[in-house]
Amino acid sequence: MNLFNKVKESIKKYNLLAKGDKVIVSVSGGPDSLTLLHILWRLQSDFNLGLHVFHLDHMFRGEESKADAEYVAEFSEELGIPVTIKEYDVPGYIKKRGLSKQAAARKIRYELCTELANKVQADKIAIGQHADDQAETVLMNFLRGSGLEGLGGIEPIRDEMFIRPLLEVWRSDIEDYCQEYNFRPRIDSSNLKPIYRRNKIRLELLPYLADEFNGSIKENLNRMANILRVENSFLNEYTIEKYKKIVVSYDKDELLLDLGSLSNLELAIRRRVIRQAIGDFCGGKRDYYFHHVKQIEELITDGETGKRLQLPEGLRIERSYNALRFFWQGTNSLKSHRFVQVYSIPGQYKVEELGIKVDLEIIPKDDNWQEKLRNSNELYLDYELIGNEFKIRNRRDGDRFQPLGMKGNKKIKDFLIDEKVPRRMRDQIPILSTVSDEIFAVGKLRINDKFKITDYTERILTLDINKAEEGGSN
Structure with missing residues (x-):
């Protein structure tokens, strides 16, 4: 099966597109995103798609970055697709926030892409991650000691909006596609150097594991991710059912959980409920890790009434007689007007x-x-x-x-x-x-x-x- 048909099959399998969808396509100018854009362009009539290209100049590579933006604009115009080019001083943002280069770039890219999607009322945002990216992500998460969620890797669709149609095709297939259609993709030279963790995994660790241990390591990592995503999805649904039953009250300033019900949960589900509470209250779990969950768990099971935890980003958690209270630094009293x-x-x-x-x-x-x-x-x-x-x-x-x-x-x-x-x-x-x-x-x-x-x-x-x-x- 050729790449185009593989992508069509993934779209159908995971219900990535619906008739009439308006889709923002995140395009860097590299082989993956050019292939993604071209395939969606070929599928326009099949799904009656409205496409809009988004490109972010991260301002990392000076004239090279500007040339990337010009190339994406020309490529999009040749296909008759509107394009939005944004510049953002990511190096300056890194200095202020202390994030890694890749984490900061990803955060800004997703935020601006979502902002554009809201502006043009898009239904989906398409991203060019592929099966090699999946293998790298799963292995990297394994090295970090991730749980099921991390070992499940990248989801084909997230939040009913972010879609990854190339997730089941390989980088080599994408390179062949670019050659077949005579594309001249832009290459970020930093991706060819083992200077970041992901690059080291791609360029050194995965080839070593394939040569010395298992030639099908990437295929096996992808298969494992698919298995674990299904199981993790079931556990997430079960956790949400439990979580809803123990929420006493919730707003942007305060979340109260019933302490008795929380204490009676099985340890595995209690940990998941804690992470669900963090995700809901904080708008994400990125800055909170297993050792934070362990601290909260100990507060639930062994903490004294009135004891308080201080966690990153100003999050505070307090144990009362019958509730576990999540609130922000500077919030002193329980909210009484929510009911x-x-x-x-x-x-x-x-x-x-x-x-x-x-x-x-x-x-x-x-x-x-x-x-x-x-x-x-x-x-x-x-x-x-x-x-x-x-x-x-x-x-x-x-x-x-x-x-x-x-x-x-x-x-x-x-x-x-x-x-x-x-x-x-x-x-x-x-x-x-x-x-x-x-x-x-x-x-x-x-x-x-x-x-x-x-x-x-x-x-x-x-x-x-x-x-x-x-x-x-x-």
């Missing part, structure tokens, strides 16, 4: 925290339901998709839902801005969700498109929300 309550359906409820009354009824779906909806101030939802319990809370940072009539998800913060809800009133808008925390309505402003009435709906949940002083349903 969540569970209610049964049907019913009438007064939510004192928000000064509202909520009325929920279940009615059969008949032929006149659309006319009833037009003549009502109530929201109509598919009851079976919600069930007999639901939650009411106020909003949290990062909340998303799919507004009725829209194709994709939207941050509730952005939705409320678009709806011209004054800033001072946004935290008073009730957020209604299923017990599994999927938001189905943002006050009376809009329901989630996933919970709308369809031909398959059997019973309708009517929802009415009024100020408490105005009484119940109309």
Whole structure:
């Protein structure tokens, strides 16, 4: 099977592209990214793709970097694809933040690429990592002592946005493709020197292991990564189920976990729940390692009430009588204005925290339901998709839902801005969700498109929300 068909097979296997996707393609000018761009260009008509090239000049190599940018612009223009070229003083950023060259470059590249994707409303960001990169990553993570997540290597798709269509093809196949189409890829000379850890693994360690121990070492590392990713995915889903049950409250300033429930978890799952909490609260796990998890674990099992940990980036963790508290340096008191309550359906409820009354009824779906909806101030939802319990809370940072009539998800913060809800009133808008925390309505402003009435709906949940002083349903 040739490279083009292998890539098509990977796209289908991992569902990397959908019809009509708008895709940002990260292009450095090297063989991998040129091949990726050219293949996606050839697939444009198959998927009705809208392509947009992104290139970052990291300002590491002076005139060479500028020549890379000019080449990417010319290559993209020949294919008729719009291109965005950005410059960023990564060397200056490294001095300020103390990161490695590769880590800093990756961080800035991803941030600017995501910024462009948001600006042009792209659905995906395509990256040119391939099977050799996967082998190098898995081996490098093994040398670091990583767990399953690290040994699972690079994911074909991450966060439903970052896609890697070349992940199951080899560097040699990509070089052959470039020769076949007479590309003149740019070569970063620093990649040919064993001066970075990844380069040493690529240029020295992997060839040594292949010569002395196993000629199929790269294939075996890729196969192992595929096996471990599947198992890690299952464990992640199980962990999230447990994690949701022990979260007492959560916002950008504070996360509270039920200490008793956390203590009763099996050690392997407790460690994963700790990492999940760090990831949620800190927006990532990059600066937190196993020894930090161990410290938190010891605080849970052996710590005294009131004991506090000081972790990197200003993260603080405190043990109380019945909760484990994550907060930021400078946050002194527990938050009292965040809340969540569970209610049964049907019913009438007064939510004192928000000064509202909520009325929920279940009615059969008949032929006149659309006319009833037009003549009502109530929201109509598919009851079976919600069930007999639901939650009411106020909003949290990062909340998303799919507004009725829209194709994709939207941050509730952005939705409320678009709806011209004054800033001072946004935290008073009730957020209604299923017990599994999927938001189905943002006050009376809009329901989630996933919970709308369809031909398959059997019973309708009517929802009415009024100020408490105005009484119940109309």
